[in-house]
Amino acid sequence: MSDALLTVENLSKSYQGVKAVQGVSLAVAPGELLAMIGPNGAGKSSCFNMLNGQIKPDTGRIRICGKDTTGLSPERISRLGVGRTFQVAETFLSMTVRENVQLAIQSARHGTLSLQSFFGNLGRKSAAEADDILDLIGLLGEAGRSCRELPYGDIKRLELAIALAGDPKLLLMDEPAAGMATRERMLLMRLTSRIAKERQLAVLFTEHDMDIVFEHADRIIVLNRGQVIAEGPPVDVRMNADVQAVYLGSGALYKQEH
Amino acid sequence: MDLYVVQFLTGLANAASLFLVASGLSLIFGVTRIVNFAHGAFYMLGAYIAYSLTVRWQTPLGFWAALLVASAAVAVVGVIIETLLLRRIYNAPELLQLLATFGITLIAEDAVRLIWGPEDLVGPRAAGLSGAVSILGNAMPIYDFVLILLGPLVFGLLWLLLHRSRWGLLVRAATQDRDMVNALGVNQKWLFTGVFALGVFLAAFGGGLQIPRDAVTHFMDLSIITEVFVIVVIGGLGSIGGAFLAAIIVSQLNAFGILILPGISLVLMFAVMAVVLVLRPWGLLGKQVVRSRIAALPDVGAWKPFDRTGRLAVSLAVFLAVLLPFLLGDYGISVASEVMIAIIFAISLQFLMSVGGLDSFGHAANLGLGAYGAALCVQYFGMSMELAMLTGPLIAAAFAVVAGWFCVRLSNIYFAMLTLAYAQILWSIVFQWVDLTGGDNGIVGVWPSEWAASPNAYYWLTTACAVGVVLAIRYLTFSPFGYSLRALRDSPMRSATIGISQRHIQHVAFVISAFFAGLAGVLFAFQKGSIFPDALGISTSVDGLIMVLLGGFNTVSGSVVGAVVYKVSSIWLMSNTDFPRLILGSVIVVLVVLFPQGIVGTSQRLLETWRTRRRLGEANVGAPAQKGGVA
Ligand SMILES: Nc1ncnc2c1ncn2[C@@H]1O[C@H](COP(=O)(O)OP(=O)(O)O)[C@@H](O)[C@H]1O
Ligand SMILES: [Mg+2]
Numbered sequence: 096m097s098d099a100l101l102t103v104e105n106l107s108k109s110y111q112g113v114k115a116v117q118g119v120s121l122a123v124a125p126g127e128l129l130a131m132i133g134p135n136g137a138g139k140s141s142c143f144n145m146l147n148g149q150i151k152p153d154t155g156r157i158r159i160c161g162k163d164t165t166g167l168s169p170e171r172i173s174r175l176g177v178g179r180t181f182q183v184a185e186t187f188l189s190m191t192v193r194e195n196v197q198l199a200i201q202s203a204r205h206g207t208l209s210l211q212s213f214f215g216n217l218g219r220k221s222a223a224e225a226d227d228i229l230d231l232i233g234l235l236g237e238a239g240r241s242c243r244e245l246p247y248g249d250i251k252r253l254e255l256a257i258a259l260a261g262d263p264k265l266l267l268m269d270e271p272a273a274g275m276a277t278r279e280r281m282l283l284m285r286l287t288s289r290i291a292k293e294r295q296l297a298v299l300f301t302e303h304d305m306d307i308v309f310e311h312a313d314r315i316i317v318l319n320r321g322q323v324i325a326e327g328p329p330v331d332v333r334m335n336a337d338v339q340a341v342y343l344g345s346g347a348l349y350k351q352e353h
Numbered sequence: 354m355d356l357y358v359v360q361f362l363t364g365l366a367n368a369a370s371l372f373l374v375a376s377g378l379s380l381i382f383g384v385t386r387i388v389n390f391a392h393g394a395f396y397m398l399g400a401y402i403a404y405s406l407t408v409r410w411q412t413p414l415g416f417w418a419a420l421l422v423a424s425a426a427v428a429v430v431g432v433i434i435e436t437l438l439l440r441r442i443y444n445a446p447e448l449l450q451l452l453a454t455f456g457i458t459l460i461a462e463d464a465v466r467l468i469w470g471p472e473d474l475v476g477p478r479a480a481g482l483s484g485a486v487s488i489l490g491n492a493m494p495i496y497d498f499v500l501i502l503l504g505p506l507v508f509g510l511l512w513l514l515l516h517r518s519r520w521g522l523l524v525r526a527a528t529q530d531r532d533m534v535n536a537l538g539v540n541q542k543w544l545f546t547g548v549f550a551l552g553v554f555l556a557a558f559g560g561g562l563q564i565p566r567d568a569v570t571h572f573m574d575l576s577i578i579t580e581v582f583v584i585v586v587i588g589g590l591g592s593i594g595g596a597f598l599a600a601i602i603v604s605q606l607n608a609f610g611i612l613i614l615p616g617i618s619l620v621l622m623f624a625v626m627a628v629v630l631v632l633r634p635w636g637l638l639g640k641q642v643v644r645s646r647i648a649a650l651p652d653v654g655a656w657k658p659f660d661r662t663g664r665l666a667v668s669l670a671v672f673l674a675v676l677l678p679f680l681l682g683d684y685g686i687s688v689a690s691e692v693m694i695a696i697i698f699a700i701s702l703q704f705l706m707s708v709g710g711l712d713s714f715g716h717a718a719n720l721g722l723g724a725y726g727a728a729l730c731v732q733y734f735g736m737s738m739e740l741a742m743l744t745g746p747l748i749a750a751a752f753a754v755v756a757g758w759f760c761v762r763l764s765n766i767y768f769a770m771l772t773l774a775y776a777q778i779l780w781s782i783v784f785q786w787v788d789l790t791g792g793d794n795g796i797v798g799v800w801p802s803e804w805a806a807s808p809n810a811y812y813w814l815t816t817a818c819a820v821g822v823v824l825a826i827r828y829l830t831f832s833p834f835g836y837s838l839r840a841l842r843d844s845p846m847r848s849a850t851i852g853i854s855q856r857h858i859q860h861v862a863f864v865i866s867a868f869f870a871g872l873a874g875v876l877f878a879f880q881k882g883s884i885f886p887d888a889l890g891i892s893t894s895v896d897g898l899i900m901v902l903l904g905g906f907n908t909v910s911g912s913v914v915g916a917v918v919y920k921v922s923s924i925w926l927m928s929n930t931d932f933p934r935l936i937l938g939s940v941i942v943v944l945v946v947l948f949p950q951g952i953v954g955t956s957q958r959l960l961e962t963w964r965t966r967r968r969l970g971e972a973n974v975g976a977p978a979q980k981g982g983v984a
Contacts, residue, residue, distance in 0.1 A: 147850055169849035178850070185847035187840050191655045198836050199851040205833075207853050208861065212833040216658075241655035257851065 099124050100297040101146070101265055106155035107321075108141050115141040117321040119155075123297040125264065128288055130308045131301045133318035134341060139301045140182055142318070143269045146299070147179045148172040159265060174203070178258030179267040184250045184274075186242050192253055193238040196225035196260050203261025225260070232256045232286070248275045252283060259290070266291070268300040272307070280304055284311050309333065317341070355489035356612070362488065364608030365601065366497035369504035370559040372600035374577060375584040376511060376593050377555035383528035383591030384548045385443060388766050390454035391434070392556050393578030394461035399427045399557025400569045401469055404476045407564060413481030420561035424554045431553030435546050441946050443545070447766050448712045452902060453945040455895055458574055459938030465571045467932065476564035483565075496565050503562070507555075508597050515593070524548060528591055529640075575891055579777045582770045583622050587629045589639015590766070598637060623778045627759045630771060634763060654961055656839070656909055658831050674816055678809040686808045687880070688924055693815035694876045695920040697822045699900035699912035701869035704826045706898075707906055708835055709862045710842030711761075714769045715776030716870055716897045718756070721889030722749040723871025724878040725783060728796040738802040742875050749871025750864050752779075757863035761856050773894070780889040795885035799878045815876050822869050823910055829865065830909055838862050896923075899937075902944060905954025914953050 099122035108116040116138040123129045131139050144150045146157060148169040157165045164172050173179075187195050197217040204221075205212060229235045232252050237245060245253065251271060258266055271287065272280035284302070288311045291298045302308050308315060308329070315332040317325040325335040332338055378392045406419030434457060442450055482499055485492040515521035523544055560573070567573075584603050588595025603622055610618030635641045659667060678686055702716045726748030727741035736744065756775050763771055783790045790796065800806065805814050829835045837858050840848045845855060878884040887893065896919070904915025926933050944951075950958060 149846070149849070168854075169846075170852045170854045173850050173852040181846065185844045185850075187843040187847065189656050189839060189843055190836070194655070194836065198833070198840055201833050202837065202852045207833065207837040208857050212837070213829065214832060216831055217833055217836060243654065257847070261851065 100160060101299065102156075102158045103142075103146070104156045106142065106145060106157070107153045108138075108145060108150065109153060114321050116145070116152075119318070119321075119323055121299075121316055121323075121326070123265070123299055125297050126292055126295040127313045128291055128298045128300065128311055130312035130315045131299060131318060132303075132305075132308055132315060136320075137318040138321040139318055140269055141321075143179065143267050143299075143301075146172075146267055147177055173261070176261065176264040177267065178261060178263035178265070180251070180254040180258050180269060180271050182270040182273055184247070184254050186250055186253055186257065188241075188243045190242055191239055192234060192242055192245065193222060193225050193229065195242055195253060196228055196256050197221045199257045199260035200224055225256075228256050228259055231259075231290070248279050251275055255283070255287065264296060266296050266298045266300075268298065270301050270303070272302060272304070277304070280307060287311075355491060357609075358489055359491045359493060360608040360612060361605065362493060362501065363497060364605040365504070366500040367607065368600040368604035369500040369507075370562045371577075371580060371584060371604060372504050372597050373507060373555045373559035373562070375581045375588070375596040375600055376508075377552035377559075378581055379585050379588070379591055379593060379596045380524070380555075381549055381552035382585070384524055385439070385545050387439060387443065387450045387454070388447065388590075388770070389549075389552070390451050390578065391457040391461070392454075392552070392581065393574035393576075394458040395427050395431060395553045395556040396560040396577050397465060397569075397571065397574040398430065398461060399423050399560030400563055400573065401465055401474075401560075402426055402557075403561030404474050404564055404569045405469075407476055407561075411477055411480050413479075416479045416481075420558055423561050424557040427557035428550045428554040432546055432550050435549040438942060438946065439549070440542070440545075445945070445949065446712075446906075447769065448706070448898070448902070448906065449945045449949055451712070451714065451766075451769060452895070452898060453942055456938040456941030456945070458578075459934040459941070461938075462571050462574065463932040463935035463938070467935075469569075469571075471571070473568040473570045475568050479565045494565075500562065504597070504600070508593070511593055520544075520547070579774065580622070583626050583774055585636070586767065586770050586774075587626050587636055589633075589636025591640070592636065592638040595636055595638035619778055619781045623774055626771070626774060630767065631759060631762060634767065656830070658827070671816075671820055674820075675813070678812060683808045686812045688921070690808070690812045690815045690876075690880055691924070692917055692920045693812070693819040694873050694880065695896075695900060695916040696819045696913050697815075697876070698870055698873035698897055699904070699916040700823050700826050700910055701866045701873065702897040703901045703904070703906070703908075703910065703912040704830070704869075705862060705866040706901055707908060707912075708830050708842065709838045709859060709866075711859060711863070712765070712769045712898075713760075713772040713866075713894070714891075714898070715772035715774070715894055716866075717889050717891070717893035718772070718776035718779050719749045719753065719867040719870035720874040720877065720893060721776070721779060721783065721884075721886075722752050722867075723874025724884045724888050725790065725796070725874075726871065727875040728799045728878050728884045729789070731799050732796055738800075738805065738879055741879075742872065745875035745878075746868045746871035749874065750868040753864045753867030754860075757860045757867075761859040761863060773891070776889055776891070776894055780886055783889055784886045790886075793886065795883050796878075797883040799884065800882050801879045805879075811880060815880070818872060818876060822872065823913060826869070827910055834858070834861070899941060899944075901951075902941075902949075903951050905951030905957070907950065908953045908957065911951055911953030915951060918952065 101123045103119060103121045106116055106119045119142060121129065131142065133139055141150070145152045148164065148167050148171065151166050155165065156163065159172065159175050159177060162175060164175065187198065190198070194217060200221045201207070201217055226235055226238060229238050232255055234249060234252055234256060237249060242250070242253065251274065255271060268287070272283050275283065284307045287298065290296065312329055314327060315329055316323060317332060317338050319341045324337045324341065325332050374392060374396050378389055381387060381389050403420050403423035406423055407416055410416065410419050438453060442453055479496050482496045484495050486495060515525055527544060580603065584599040585596060587602060588599030602625065606621045606625060607618040610621045629637060677689055681689060698716070698720055701719070702713060705711045705713050723745035727745035730736040730741050730744050760768055760771050760775070784792055786792070801811055805811050837848070837853045840853055841855050841858060848855065874888065877888065900915040900919045901912040902915065903919050904911030904913065923937065926936055930936060948955065
């Protein structure tokens, strides 16, 4: 796929002999939602961490917007227009909800060590922008509250708001809805999917709830023990014998049929 | 050539005691994750008790029995401290753990002076081992050979204990895997106590071993702890093998450094440590320690700039401060000037600690550099006070550019120890470079310009500076830069993914903080008219930490209150008691255990609870509770 926004070739990573990720290749196009699924310990989070530069891959190439980003730092990669959410939410607890988003905007626009960053405050302009994003996510009502006071579900949504703040082209969402109630999960993914289509974002996400995956993913890639065992549109993946073997017993793949 | 062989052997002999102390520290850290500042105190205590016993039991067997009995006695003290104090703070932020164990050090120092008196004590030679042998024409004490053998012997025994016993298996499991410790359940408590006792025993034994070689003094705790910190950092915290290797490296650096230039060894040690930390941040044989600071942060709301009421209150306080000379006499006003200087020092540290989450244990370095920078400019270039007030801070900032480059590569405990080492190195340079700095005699004749010479005028000058610095730091805290700095403290991972560069931001913060602390140093020098090496000592750094802690380390500028309370009470204490360290140490321990949020932190919390309750009360009357509710 030459028009892909993110291309990954032959990515591998081991931790002290444990092969967490082995030879993973994938591509995501603008406006496309690619779901990465697989049992716990399959290597999904490790993949995400390599894509945004948090850990360095042992082998493989990563290209984002045509630029080779293998081995770059998370800061550099984020400046290329990559937003990310974490499996366990990471937000700035000593700031308000609005400030969380404002800081992400400020950082994406001006960097954080320009001369002007020493003067003034986070700014009225970015406040208005932040409120737009919070409105979109449905958190505007909480904008002035301390992040620490939010229920966990709202914190996960705030993560999405932060990830969207720098007008990213690529969203990496590692279990964006982990810890949320089923209805909230559905809504969050629906929202993500809508925004991705509108803004032509490329989205790579993981999710344990197969209903959600099959409803929203344009394509699915299945990982098991660090390796890709299947890839394709949802219908194909669901029929795949290997995938069924991996998920056998959990019944997860069949749940949506009743 | 011969000389080198002898130096090498002496170095090995020195390594034994260092290794014992360092391995104890490392063991304790590995299992409990506490960096035990009091380790030097246990070493000192071991030496004192062993001294009293060896004087009485002057037989070959008696010497070793004395060492063992003394170490066991100190280990008992250790167990008492562990069960009564440390158990309460295992999950507290590292800063509090370091401070609490430092408090114990202070208490121990005064206790030792109370029991054994202030004089240095020279112990007897080890009975039966007091002779010397000739090595290539140089006399080497037999005792040194015993030490050379003892180091590897203890290392071997420790290895056996850790690798061939069930208890050792538990210790190693706990060191490698934190979840494992929790899975141990009830046993965990006793595992911690046991490890602590063993570590303290080793430290005390190391202290006893030094008796035939060195005088026993009540300074020996701080001098060993710096060296041992350097050793465990080079070797890797939690690694016994690393401690062994690094003890030898450091001892050899000391032994050969002395041949080049007396005093260079500390600088060499620092240089090696800095290189190791940059190349292998977890030490030669250590493993990365992951520990989240956030979990331990007290739970307060979002930080806000002052609102109307706040600004009014601050203006009023400043107004009253300006009027102070009309209320107080000359002595009172000079105390007040000291308080103002302390405020500048404390708030500059608070910026680094509270906003940046960087717990510096060497903030005295910046104050000292500012003070010495200014004093030297006055002495050698006849610089005016006004100009010195600019050059002093700039010198502190310039040094911080270099030191900060190393320091911000580290986090948490490693940052604390590297900054501590930074200050200690500067202290020893200033102390030993007599030609330039006057060494222990300090630099005198640093007087303010005529217009500022009267106590009142000088007080107004310090007040103006203090108000300016506090406002500047508050302004910076709420600038985008300050937000980025705080973001790195709150969540390094999230910060990186929105493009905030940790090293750059923290480096700049380090330099800013040094600049303001340097200003405190300049004002300090001009107030006293002189400057001595103490300004760079550990106790100056700890003063700063206590002021921040007392005010509230999770507040924007609580240290202002902390500085006022601490400075006034410590000046009062100094003139009213013979054992200020005993009191100060106890105060620190009590603060850490009972009052970790400080004065301002606690009041803010109370205020917030009150407001929330009021708001909730109103909300209950009006609309039904919001979805999610207030946690
Ligand atoms: N920092 C690490 N050190 C050692 N092993 C790790 C580390 N991170 C992940 N692993 C291992 O790598 C494998 C993949 O983990 P992960 O990427 O978190 O999987 P997933 O997100 O699919 O659950 C697991 O076996 C896990 O134990
Ligand atoms: Mg995962």
